[in-house]
Amino acid sequence: QLQLVESGGGLVQPGGSLRLSCAASGFNLDNYVIGWFRQAPGKEREGVSCISSRDGSTYYVDSVKGRFTISRDNAKNAVNLQMNSLKPEDTAVYYCAADRPAWHSTVQAMCNTQYPEVWGQGTLVTVSS
Secondary structure, three states: OOEEEEEOOEEEOOOOOEEEEEEEEOOOHHHOEEEEEEEOOOOOOEEEEEEOOOOOOEEEOHHHOOOEEEEEEHHHOEEEEEEOOOOHHHOEEEEEEEEOHHHOOOHHHHHOOOOOOEEEOOEEEEEOO
16 A cells, blocks of 8 residues: 655744654555645645656745755655745645656656645644744
């Protein structure tokens, strides 16, 4: 059974940092393109950051560029999202997802997908003073 489990969410003050982790079981993340998505209350889900399986190329939505960093931890079969300089508008449930690279011609395309092969259950990030 293919499974993704997110961790690392929580409450943080504006300007603070959090590190989210997405751990896989039942499959090897090396062979998949991975994305972090978020959904805030009353808003549509958006792709935040994605990382390729082929060459490690990355994509970030404009609102998080320079603040978030996506990376692979192959030893742990996981993908991390380091979030710095957090803002109240970053408050959302964050989900990771995995999909076959053959379905996405670019890493940005993964961040626009609606039906990846595997979704995690989500972790809540709240940025508030």
